[in-house]
Amino acid sequence: MATRWDVAMRPPSLVGRLLLSALLGMLAAGVVAMAIFAAFEHLRGTDYEVHKENRDDLTVIEREILAGQFDPQQIGGTWFAGDYDALRRDTAFRVLDATGRVVVDSPPGPALEALERMPPGGDRVELQGDGPPVVLQVAERRVSGDDGGYVIQVARSHRMEQRLAEHARSLYRDSAIVAALGALGVFTIVIYLTIRRAVGPLQQASELAARINPRTVSARLRTEGMPSEMIPLIDALNLALQRLEHGLRVQQDFLATAAHELKTPLTLLRAEIELGEGMDRAAMLHDTELMGRQVHQLLHLAEVSEDRNYRFARLSLWSLAQEAGDYMKRVAEKGGVVLQIERHGREARVDADAGAVFVLLKNLLENAIGHTPKGNRVTLEVSPAGFAVADQGTGIAAGDRAHLFERFWRASTTTSGAGLGLAIVSEICLAHQWTVTAEVADGGGARFVVSIPEAQVHA
Template sequence: MRAGLRSPRPTLRLRLTLFNGVLLVGALSAFVLLSWLLVTDALRPAEHLAPGTVVVLTDGRELDAATWQDQIADQASRELLAKALVALVAISAVGVLGAYAVVGRALRPLQQVTSTARRLGEQTLDQRIRYAGAGDEVAELAATFDDMLDRLSAAFEAQKRFVANASHELRTPLAVMRTEVDVTMADDTADVAEYRRMATVVRDASERANGLVDALLVLASSEAQSGRRLVRKVPADLSDGVCAALSAMQVETRRLKLDVRTALDPAVVVGDPSLLERLAGNLIENAVRYNHLHGRLWARTGSHGPHVYLLVGNTGFEVDQADVPGLFEPFRRGGRERTGARGSGLGLSIVRAVAAAHGGTVSAVAQPGGGLEVTVTLPAADDAPGMAGAPGDAAGPRAVRAG
């Protein structure tokens, strides 16, 4: 036999039918044997007669009772076996055919699953089995397969949107750079100042493209580790990440004259420090970037039972609570158009991916009058200090007021 070729095997329908046939034939054979034993035992009345008893037949012949008994028993046994074998063959044939039909009907959804799976492709993910039979295991399998197709379809659609948005975001700075270079090079009267202006625009666009690529890499890395073991697992304090992010955004917070208030209790988790620092940094950057002049920014960290939390809130433009879940999707900026919007629209997507990679959750609440408050909850480290408190408590924090 050539490698890669397997000998044909009987289908599940045929195997179930054969199994049912073997059981049926075995049960009927046992019944026939039992009947034969009972009949042969019942046809022995001469055993109760005296020795030498003679039986007179209708044709006038006289036979010994024991001999006559043996003849009757042999004849009854042969007739019983002949008729029983005919009945056995007939009932077995009907049983096997019936089992083949019933098993085929029961396995029809499996055939639908197979045919649907063979037809599936990127353009045919809308097909479903939609089995409407009895609520048995086959129906459960068909429903599970349909649910899996729903998840695959949603994942493919999300991937398409992600690729389209990513290509758009990358194409914009590249188009800006090429336009600036072409316009400046085509201007014969361009001087050094014009070339400096072009270089500044190209540098800014390249920084935007580089930042987007970095964000995409972080998002991909975080999502790849979601549900699996992290590459790095060391103790890290979320409050340190908040302090570092506020320090990095100091110039911008001063420019906007933001009122920054923090209440930072220890919030130690075990995970990847770089990803956790990026999580805190993205929340602080978003809180500053989407704020307004003389706005407010608040951040709190702490622990509550077996979990630690990081809460970051800000004032800003109004957000409908119904739109909040969409803010965690890539390239979503709270209803703002992509073109000209601040940031890449990946900040909260990265936050959600990093939280999921560390076994945590993230939620957001729209603030009355504008702004957003985001809370990240992560499993606490075993040796995390300060297990008292809850989101909103400010007892014993490292309180800082800036602005």
């Protein structure tokens, strides 16, 4: 989890974040490289460097001897001997033949004199002088050549290696700092230009998105030139815009249809009022009741279409069915229909909105009672799998099944109603993640089934 400090230190722009990430990565790599360099410097101390240089010089002389090109007169004039001539107090070498005679040696100096005084088999000798003693590290190697055997001796001081190492470290450090700063500057410029070019399509997409409004909701964001990582996000935004456009069109159609549905009874009422003394009171009451029912169902539909209006709690399916059934029994008795409630299986509970489920069952029962002839029965079945409402009416025509849950749709056999009852049922099921389907009941009537997923059912 990001802390407030992390959020405050994070650049607000994508370019800044990518650039900062790249710089931090480069900085981390530099720190690791410096740590490795320091570790090597620590492990490779002065003794290591002295031994290494001595071994290298032994190898140079040994290579000439083994190649048959060893010339005592020539080796003193090479670059190899020149180093020893310049550092007579700190370096010296000599080559002895099988008899112990010196074949060739470095220019005379304190280091060579100390090497000559060193007892056989020694590997270290001190050079005394006016200042503190200088320690010479000695390396020796025996080589067999074409003209006999030789003994090579090389001596080198710790003091010289320390000074050379300090000079090299200072030189390398200054060069490394200058090179690192130059590389960092070039790296920053290149990365900045590259990132700016890469996020260019994102800026264009954001400008297009900023111009989208309810009048231009059909516009879509383009994915051409987008980074592959951003394409799923753009596609998701386009799908969201598509759903939003569909929702707006549905709302527009809904408002147009609602206005049309309310226009007819209002026109009839106005006509009856204008007739004055000859107005039909019963017709006016019927039109008023119809319009009131439409307004009531419109309010219900608007309410159940908003998820924020739901309040979920753990409820008993049987209790919900009993409450709706008891309420609708009076309507059933008034229409001469028998309402029967049946429970199948064990008691079950679900997380649901009590008011919404009451409206769902009331609408299904009201629809079933309205389509059931007098003297017949409507059944409300309750089980852990959900609810089922079956009637003994004429059933559902095959061509009507695809339109049952559409708003303002009414079957040709329906003489009253606003065509919103089953649409409200569908919206409530959608909010609860349930499904509602229509099928043929036993005896030819209609049977509406509300299915609840098993994962939502609790004992």
